[in-house]
Every structure is written in C-alpha cells, then in structure tokens.
Amino acid sequence: RARPIPPPFDSLTPQIAAEVSRRWREPCEAAFEFLASRAPASLLKLIADDQLEAADLTFAAEIAGRIRDSVSVVGVLRPLLHHPAAVVREGTIYGLVNFLDDELRSEVRRLAVTDSSAAVRTAAADAVSEG
Numbered sequence: 001r002a003r004p005i006p007p008p009f010d011s012l013t014p015q016i017a018a019e020v021s022r023r024w025r026e027p028c029e030a031a032f033e034f035l036a037s038r039a040p041a042s043l044l045k046l047i048a049d050d051q052l053e054a055a056d057l058t059f060a061a062e063i064a065g066r067i068r069d070s071v072s073v074v075g076v077l078r079p080l081l082h083h084p085a086a087v088v089r090e091g092t093i094y095g096l097v098n099f100l101d102d103e104l105r106s107e108v109r110r111l112a113v114t115d116s117s118a119a120v121r122t123a124a125a126d127a128v129s130e131g
Contacts, residue, residue: 008051016042027056032063040067044076057083058091065095074099081107086117093123097130 004010005017006025016039024031027046035043044067046052047060061080067073073095080092093108100108105128112124 008046008049011049011051012039012042012045027052027060029059029063032056032060036063036066040064040069041072043067044072047080048076054083054085054088057085058087061088061091061095063095065098070099074104078104078107081111086115086120089115089117089120090123093120093127097127100127 003021005012005021008027009017009021009024009031011017012020016035019038020031020034020042023034032043032046035046043060043064047057047064052060057080061077064073064077077092077095080088081096083089083092089111093111096104096108108124109128112121112128115121115124
C-alpha cells in the first residue's frame with residue numbers, strides 16, 4: 001500500500017514524487033541533490049512552486065546551480081535574487097555563480113553594494129569577482 005506523498009513533493013510527477021518520498025519525508029539537501037542529478041526539472045519545479053521554507057529554498061537554489069540547463073536555472077533562480085529572506089538571496093547567488101552573463105553579473109554587482117544583508121553583499125561580491 002502506497003504511503004501518501006508529503007508536501008511539497010506531492011506537486012511532482014507521481015513517479016518522481018514516489019521515489020523522493022520513499023527516501024525523504026520532508027525537504028532536505030539530500031533530496032535536492034537527488035533531484036538535481038536524477039530529475040532536474042523537478043527540482044526547478046519545487047523552487048518555482050514557492051512551497052519551500054526559506055531555509056530549504058536556499059539549499060535548493062544553491063544545488064540547482066549544478067543543473068546544466070542554464071536557461072532554465074537562470075529563469076527559475078533570477079527572481080529569487082529579490083526574495084524577502086536574505087538567506088534565500090545568498091543561496092541564489094551561489095546557485096547562479098556559474099551562469100553569470102553580463103546582465104546577471106550587473107544585477108549581482110548591484111546586490112554587492114545595495115543589499116541590506118552583509119552575507120548577501122559578501123556572496124555577491126565574491127560571485128562577481130570570480131568571473
């Protein structure tokens with residue numbers, strides 16, 4: 001008898017949701033890493049669905065940076081640079097660091113100067129200085 005799929009995994013396709021929920025009953029880094037390697041579109045969907053708590057969302061955003069589909073990753077993560085939680089903005093910067101084109105680099109550079117969080121400013125400054 002199948003166990004019910006817990007949120008937020010219940011928003012994924014039935015097969016992926018079942019695979020993930022057999023291993024993890026709640027969001028965690030290991031679940032996000034599994035999704036990034038086995039079902040990257042599902043990880044991006046979890047992020048885009050806006051059902052994750054800030055602490056989970058920051059890890060999901062950072063791990064999403066390992067996905068090779070730069071257009072999809074940037075499309076999902078870019079809006080999170082303006083998330084109300086500083087920890088999410090910081091994780092998003094780490095997730096985007098390998099995808100910085102001129103426009104995104106400029107946006108991250110602005111965060112390095114103007115963000116209210118010292119951790120975000122530091123992450124942003126490090127990200128733009130790496131490339």
